[in-house]
Each structure stands twice: as C-alpha cells, then as structure tokens.
Amino acid sequence: MERGTLHKLTKYPNTYICRTDPRDVARVESRTVVCSVDRYATECHTKDGAASQLAHWISPENMDAAMQERFPGCMAGRMMYVIPFSMGPIGSPLSKIGVELTDSNYVVLCMRLMTRVSHDIWRVLGNNEFVRCLHSVGCPRPVNYRVVNHWSCNPEKVIIAHMPDDRMVVSYGSGYGGNSLLGKKCFALRIAGRIAYDEGWMAEHMLIMSVTNPKGVEKFFVAAFPSACGKTNLAMIQPTLPGYTVRCVGDDIAWMRFNKDGQLMAINPENGFFGVAPGTNHQTNPNAMAALQRDCILTNVAETADGGYFWEGLEDEVDKDIPITTWLGKPYKIGSKENYPSSHPNSRFTAPAKNCPIMHPKWEDPAGVPISGIIFGGRRPEGVPLVIEAEDWKHGVFLGAQVKSEATAAAEFKGKQIMHDPMAMRPFLGYNFGKYLQHWLDMEKPGRKMPKIFHVNWFRKDQNEKFLWPGFGENIRVLDWMMRRVDGEDIAEPTAVGLVPKEGSINTDGLNINWKELFSIPPDYWKSDIHETRRYLEEQVGDDIPPVLRSELDRVEARVDAMK
Missing domain, CATH: 3.40.449.10 (Phosphoenolpyruvate Carboxykinase, domain 1)
Incomplete structure (x- = not known):
C-alpha cells in the first residue's frame, strides 16, 4: 500500500485492489x-x-x-x-x-x-x-x-x-x-x-467436486475445461433440482493416483481460487461471490466510489448511478456509452478456498477423495451434443485428446476462433504430448476401478445464436445422468461418436429444451471435425501418437464417415 501497488477496498474486510501495467x-x-x-x-x-x-x-x-x-x-x-x-x-x-x-x-x-x-x-x-x-x-x-x-x-x-x-x-x-x-x-x-x-500418477487441469443426490448417494467427479468454459462455475454450482447437494474440493487443478485398492484418489494441490472476475456474479456463481467478501486481492478490476469492486456482469448488483473508476483509471458509469470495458477481460480474484461456503469437509483430506467420473468439455457453438459418454477408457482418452474450444482472454490470443486444447492441457504440458497420452492409456491396469469418461458442451447454439441449454445450476441435470450411468443404469444409446442419453433420460422438467437439436450429431459437421482432428494430431503429435490411440482415431473416423 505504501508503494501504491495495492489499494484497500474499504467495503470489505482485508480486501485489496491491484492494477498492473497494461x-x-x-x-x-x-x-x-x-x-x-x-x-x-x-x-x-x-x-x-x-x-x-x-x-x-x-x-x-x-x-x-x-x-x-x-x-x-x-x-x-x-x-x-x-x-x-x-x-x-x-x-x-x-x-x-x-x-x-x-x-x-x-x-x-x-x-x-x-x-x-x-x-x-x-x-x-x-x-x-x-x-x-x-x-x-x-x-x-x-x-x-x-x-x-x-x-x-x-x-x-x-x-x-x-x-x-x-x-x-x-x-x-x-x-x-x-x-x-x-x-x-x-x-x-x-x-x-x-x-x-x-x-x-496424474497432474491435471481439472476441478474436483462432489454431487449428492436426494437418496444421499455421493459421487466425486473431476472435470477438465479450457479457460473461460465454466470450470469454476461448475465446481461451485447451486443445483436447481431439489434434494441435490454439490460440494467443491477444487476449481482448477487435480493431482490423482490409484490407491492400493485400485481406487483413483484426488487432491486439490491449491489453497485458493485464482478466478476470472468478469461474468462472475450472484446469479452465475453465488459461492464464488461469497468467497470474495473478505481476505482477497482483486487484480485489474474496476472500483466503485464507495470502496467496492465492479466488473462486467455486476451491472444488476451495483447502484446504477455510482461513479466507477476503470482498471485503467478512467471514469465509468453503468449503462453509459463508453466503448471500453470497466475491467480487463482477464481480470482476476485471488481468494482463500476456505472462504467458499460449499467447500467439502474432506477438501484437505491427505488421502484425497475417490473419483467416479472424468469430464472433458469445451466451448463449442455448433455440432457437439450436450453430453457424450466414452465407450471405454481408450475411447475416453481419445475424447480428451480431441477437446477444442473458442479462444479466451486468459492468454494473449485474440478473437473467437476454435482452438485445439487436448485434455485442456495444451498450454500446460511439461513433456512430450504423445508420452502424456500413453501415460493416460497406461493408467488402465487389472484391478483398477477406472472412472467413466464424459464430454460435455454447455455452449451449443441454434441458428439464431441462442444457447440451446441454460447451463449454470441446470447442469446438475447432466451430472445426475452421469451418476446414474456410473451406477450402470441403461439410459444411454450408441452413436458414431460415443454414447448419448436416451431421449427423456435427462430430467428436463420446467425447461424449454429442443432435445433433438441439443443431441443431434450432424454428419457433415462431424465428418469435417474428425478429419480436422486427424490433421491436427498428425501434424502436432505425428509419430508420437500412441498406436492404441491411432487405432481409436481410425475406428471413430470410419464410423463417422459411414454416417448418413
């Protein structure tokens, strides 16, 4: 504070704002x-x-x-x-x-x-x-x-x-x-x-969460999404279905290893949250907002005249007439016509995990928590169904290897192009990606309880650019379907790209959902997509593609090419 690097936000206990060099x-x-x-x-x-x-x-x-x-x-x-x-x-x-x-x-x-x-x-x-x-x-x-x-x-x-x-x-x-x-x-x-x-063992770019259903059955999931695809929101969702409880173990990184009983156990190696501020509010992520009420450092966000914070997404939670100072020191007012944002798109909150009201009682358990399912996903505006289940572990590794998503503000890239982000690990690999994929394949051993693997897409749009799925707390409906699949319920049917829910097997009560469009698998789109996936893997992984994964690619590509 003496040097001017931090400035106290008087509205919250022990909370400070920091603005970096642009x-x-x-x-x-x-x-x-x-x-x-x-x-x-x-x-x-x-x-x-x-x-x-x-x-x-x-x-x-x-x-x-x-x-x-x-x-x-x-x-x-x-x-x-x-x-x-x-x-x-x-x-x-x-x-x-x-x-x-x-x-x-x-x-x-x-x-x-x-x-x-x-x-x-x-x-x-x-x-x-x-x-x-x-x-x-x-x-x-x-x-x-x-x-x-x-x-x-x-x-x-x-x-x-x-x-x-x-x-x-x-x-x-x-x-x-x-x-x-x-x-x-x-x-x-x-x-x-x-x-x-x-x-x-495994060090992955994954949240860790638990879901408990109305019968009191609890299961733990990890999920890997590229930046700005809702990872923190999913880790802390407030379920819209009655009787369900979600608890957060971690929102970004999971370290996992199989124990002597063959169960995959995960810990969150971190102690806090380093989350993207814009878009975070009491509707999208009330639990993250609760974590921000004290003991935080906020970087490159705007400040209100009464000593509070502001960013895009908080327009309905702040007095419309209050003067605001942007992250660049400019005056700003909600609803005005300025052509600049109040906060940097990659502005951040750094908050202690213990502030989050839904942290799991076992979030610091040295033994970790048992994982039943692994979820991959990305921001895919077209073609990709709401949820796909892998047919087996090999197919699941392939689903992870073909993750793609729109570029985000977390790195220096600009624009909305769809980028490959295999396993949501593209920027975070410390060794040869082919060996990394083989390491995943090698996790499957006799006596191990292999988690089911899924791929989700909350972001599919219709021809009018409207989201087909409401997301946020409604995602509990998809998690419920996954829990039932982990227990072996017959509620999935095969397609060329994996298992998808049988019609009506996801609870959509109270939602206006176009099931057929949400789960459609357009042949032309998928033929183009799988060929582009092959091109990418051949170019970027080349001779290091594990033979098992190459066979999986051949198998899925042949099935997609045969789609009518």
Missing part, C-alpha cells in the same frame, strides 16, 4: 518454454517441421544464454523473499514441496492465498526433493523509466522456463499470476505432470 495482463504462452537435452522429450515429432503448439522447447545452451542475459543483478535494490510452500495439505503423501524466490511482494501475498505457506514446510522438507522456483519482475533499482500503476515488469524480456529434469522453474519479466505464482500452472501442471509421469 502490458502485463495474461499468461504469455509464446514465452513459456520447457528445457530438455533431447528436444523430443519436450516436443512431439511434428509433421513437416510444423511449429509445436503443445510445448515450446528451448535447448540448455539457449536457456543458459537467456538466464545470463536476464538474471545477473536483476534484483538489485529490491527485497528478495523466500517462500516455502506446499502444494496440497502439508505432510500428505500426495503433496509436493516448493520454494520460490521472488522480488515481488504481490507474489508473496498471492502465494500465501494460493498455496500453503508455512514454517512447517522446513520440518516436512527434510531431505526430500523439492521444486525450485525463481522469479523476478526484471526491474533492478534505480529504474530509469516510468513505472505504470506502480507495477514493475519487463514485458520485452519475459520468459517462463521449466526444467523438468531438474524440477525447477525460472520466470522473468512478468508479475501476472499465471507467470509469477509459480506454484500454480508452472509447478502444479508442467513440472508436476513430469513428476507424475515418472512416478505413475
């Missing part, structure tokens, strides 16, 4: 690299030398040169902080330890929210392996340029580098959360993914 507002995927001696330990053997979209390799020599160019003297005149943290409950056999060095006090505060920062880490650490995390905003003092919004950064020199062999992350130039809170995507997905590959 050049430092999102993950920088083009500057995010993985270092390995063998290029193909990181990247796949892409076809015809195509640029890899699934991981960006940097050689050890180029890595050393990049570090030497940036790090010597980079913290001069600044405070260096040493942050010991645990991903997962401290001392859990499923948890991992990290230590981050940083010269950003914003990072210190956010790491205290997002991870378990404690002196107890040193006791647990002992001689155990830990992930080394080094971060600098790249602005030694005294600075000889104008610092915007009291936010130090060095956008021209940004690099976020991972060394999986050394269990190390090095980040320079950006203070934005996805680039600087190194326990999050960098450790919990890219480095942990490689550790999971070596040790035989």
